[in-house]
Amino acid sequence: MSLLPTMHRAPPIFRQAPPTMHRAAARLPPARPGPWPRRALCGEAPALVRASGPGVARRLRGQAGVRPGFLSGPEEAALGQEVEPQLRRRRYQFDHWDGAIHGFRETEIAQWSEESREILQRVRDEAFPPGMSQLSLVHVLDLDKSGYIKPHIDSVKFCGCTIAGLSLLSSSVMRLVSEQNPEDWMDLLLPRRSLYILRGPARYEFTHEILKDEESFFDGQKIPRERRISVICRNLPILPAPT
Numbered sequence: 549m550s551l552l553p554t555m556h557r558a559p560p561i562f563r564q565a566p567p568t569m570h571r572a573a574a575r576l577p578p579a580r581p582g583p584w585p586r587r588a589l590c591g592e593a594p595a596l597v598r599a600s601g602p603g604v605a606r607r608l609r610g611q612a613g614v615r616p617g618f619l620s621g622p623e624e625a626a627l628g629q630e631v632e633p634q635l636r637r638r639r640y641q642f643d644h645w646d647g648a649i650h651g652f653r654e655t656e657i658a659q660w661s662e663e664s665r666e667i668l669q670r671v672r673d674e675a676f677p678p679g680m681s682q683l684s685l686v687h688v689l690d691l692d693k694s695g696y697i698k699p700h701i702d703s704v705k706f707c708g709c710t711i712a713g714l715s716l717l718s719s720s721v722m723r724l725v726s727e728q729n730p731e732d733w734m735d736l737l738l739p740r741r742s743l744y745i746l747r748g749p750a751r752y753e754f755t756h757e758i759l760k761d762e763e764s765f766f767d768g769q770k771i772p773r774e775r776r777i778s779v780i781c782r783n784l785p786i787l788p789a790p791t
C-alpha cells in the first residue's frame with residue numbers, strides 16, 4: 549500500500565482508473581514514422597513529438613510540449629540530492645491497488661532549498677500564467693527501471709488544467725491517447741533533464757502514460773528506460789462558483 553496518504557488512497561487524487569485493456573491493444577502506434585511531415589507538430593521542439601496524424605498534431609499544438617535541456621547537469625544533481633533522502637524512506641510498490649502505476653515510490657514536498665526553489669520557479673514561470681493558483685506541494689515520482697505508468701487522466705477534482713514535469717535520471721516516452729478515439733495518439737520523447745507541459749485537451753481529453761522499458765520506442769528508436777524521477781508541478785482546479 550502507498551505510504552503517501554494523500555495521493556493514492558481511494559478515491560485516487562491524481563488518477564482516474566486506466567482505460568480498459570482492449571483499448572490499449574488497439575492503439576499502438578506503428579514502429580515507423582507516418583508519411584506526413586513531423587515538423588507540423590506542437591510548434592516547439594518538433595523532433596520530440598510524433599502524432600498519429602496532422603489532425604491530432606493541430607489539436608494538441610501548444611497543448612503538449614517538451615523543452616529539452618531545461619535543467620543543467622548540476623541542477624539535476626541538486627534536485628536529485630534533495631529528493632533522494634525522502635524517497636529512500638519508502639519502498640517501491642509493484643502491486644498498487646488502483647493498478648495505474650507499477651514499480652514506483654513517491655512523495656510530495658513543500659519545503660525546498662533556495663537552489664531548488666529557483667528551479668521550480670522557472671518551471672512555474674514557463675508553465676503557468678501569472679496569478680494562476682498552483683498546488684504548493686510538488687509531486688515527486690520515482691519509477692524503478694522496470695516501472696511504468698499506465699494510461700490515465702489526472703483527477704479533475706484535485707488538479708487544474710496544466711501539468712508540468714521535469715525528468716531526472718532517464719529519458720522516457722510519454723504517450724497521449726484520445727479518450728474519444730483511441731486511434732488518435734501523440735508520443736512525446738522526454739529526454740533526461742527536459743520539462744514537459746500538458747494542458748487543456750492534452751490533459752483532459754487524452755490519457756497519458758509513461759511506457760515501460762520493453763515498449764519504450766520513439767519514432768521506431770529504442771529509448772532505454774532507466775530509473776526515472778519526475779518532479780511535477782500542477783495548478784489547482786478552478787472551483788465552481790458557490791450557488
Ligand SMILES: O=C(O)CCC(=O)C(=O)O
Nearest residue numbers: 562689697702713756778
Ligand atoms: O512521471 C511523470 O512524469 C508522469 C506522472 C503522471 O502521469 C501523474 O502523476 O499523473
